[in-house]
Amino acid sequence: METSQRIARSQPLATTAMHGRVDAMKARGEEVIDFSIAISHFQAPESVLQAVRDGLKQPSLPYTTVGGDAGIRARLAAKVSSENGIAASASEIIVTNGAKQALYQALYVMADPGDAVIIFKPHWPAYVTTCKLLGLEPVLVDLPATVSAEFLDSLPPAKILIVNNPHNPTGGVLRADEIERIAAWLKRTGTRAIVDESYEKLIFEGVHTSLAARPDWQQIGIVSIYSASQSYAMMGWRAGFAVAPSNIVTAMETLQGPITAAAPMLIQLALASAFESGEPMAMLHEYRQRRDMVLDMVHGLPWMTMRCPASGPYLWGDVSALTMDTKQFAEELLNQYAVALMPGDALGAPGFIRIGYISDDIATLRRGVEAIIRYGNARYRAR
Known part of the structure; x- marks a missing residue:
């Protein structure tokens, strides 16, 4: 066939x-x-395992709304507010079956076939593969040792910039001044951003700064992606979420609905518990x-x-x-x-x-x- x-x-x-x-x-x-x-x-952390045990004792584990249980989304909004400095409401959170699903859905709803997406290399392979699946045009650019204003101004026009911070595979962590330059460039050019922060908890040196930790993140158009896989040793759990402007979350829900619907409630409980378990x-x-x-x-x-x-x-x-x-x-x-x-x-x-x-x-x-x-x-x- x-x-x-x-x-x-x-x-x-x-x-x-x-x-x-x-x-x-x-x-x-x-x-x-x-x-x-x-x-x-x-x-996985003991608090995650306990959350699963408690969840299994509930009378039922129901379907939730596509974007996630309201209580879980509120807990995740509190996490990014207190830890990442991102002022987000529960309506700006979508729970997904891992970071890959969040990436796919964000690219799907933010760009149309033929649109250019800037990807710094070396890169996580899923960025390029997902763009090609969706008919987008990945534009590969060497990631410099320092992200300067001159470097950003040299970038070609694009609909979306993908930022991976902390970076896979080099292990680099963008400094706060580099994050500010990227935000200024996004505002100046009208480019939107997808920021993969899946390794935010695995930092040995330096300080992690979220690109969306600014009052105008919704207007700039920033989607931030998080995963419990590496940060909390939960690779097989497929537990992730994204923070995005509410209209983008709604669009991602429209796409997620006929594909997987909501992530399993048991996994949602584990996800929230992981991000509340500390460093x-x-x-x-x-x-x-x-x-x-x-x-x-x-x-x-x-x-x-x-x-x-x-x-x-x-x-x-x-x-x-x-x-x-x-x-x-x-x-x-x-x-x-x-x-x-x-x-x-x-x-x-x-x-x-x-x-x-x-x-x-x-x-x-x-x-x-x-x-x-x-x-x-x-x-x-x-x-």
């Missing part, structure tokens, strides 16, 4: 495709170390130790440079001294050493590799990094 032309023109998301390959290998009984995505070895300090402490261990292991390699990320569950390595074809790097590493990682080509940056360092135990992390080093050293000597 033939498929539609539009899906025939589409490609699977690179990150999920690699993870799917790893799962298939494991299902066949093969031992694989998976650094291709970040899956925390931590459990994940124990998790951050261990992540920092893991990050520093890997940085120590790769320090001084002649073929890789890896900077210390200020945030996030990933390490971003420059292997351009060895190869610009990181797809081949990733394939050979998987085939020869049973270690999976994400090639930079998939994130718009050939010559780089992304390592998710938060899965499994420390011994497995060390063993996987040692395999990467052995593989790279062998290729470097054979040049």
Whole structure:
């Protein structure tokens, strides 16, 4: 049976495709170390687990309105008001089945086919893939070390700017002055913004500032996306939400209604409890130790440079001294050493590799990094 032309023109998301390959290998009984995505070895916070237990004791878990239960939306509005400085009401919150759904729906209702969307690279692959699915035109621009007014003024006209802060994969965190410049540019050009703040809780150095933390965020047209997946070790829960002007939320509900309707009430309870559970300090402490261990292991390699990320569950390595074809790097590493990682080509940056360092135990992390080093050293000597 033939498929539609539009899906025939589409490609699977690179990150999920690699993870799917790893799962298939494991299902066949093969031992694989998976650094291709970040899956925390931590459990969700106890308050989240308790919220689920309590939810299961309720007489029923009903359908809610598409955008989410009114009480849950109010709790999430209180979260972004107190923690992010975003003055939002419950009507400006929509609960979604993870951040990807929020991204898809925001792009769908904010732009029409053919509209340009600026995406900084390296980038999370879903930004580009989602734009292409919707017939939008992704415009890839190298993310500079500092977002200056001159850089912003050099950007081409676009309907939407996607901002990822904290940034996947580099781990960069935008400074408050950079956020102000972006807001001024948005106002000056009339460009709207989608801001992915999924890693807001995973910051080692610096301070996270929300672009929408300003009184005129609705007039500028800013949609902010949040996820419990990484911040609270809830990858499989598919729990996320977006903050947007009320007319955008209404439009996103119109789209979400016939697709998934509301997120499950049990997940909504878990989501609100996660964001009320405080800072994940124990998790951050261990992540920092893991990050520093890997940085120590790769320090001084002649073929890789890896900077210390200020945030996030990933390490971003420059292997351009060895190869610009990181797809081949990733394939050979998987085939020869049973270690999976994400090639930079998939994130718009050939010559780089992304390592998710938060899965499994420390011994497995060390063993996987040692395999990467052995593989790279062998290729470097054979040049």
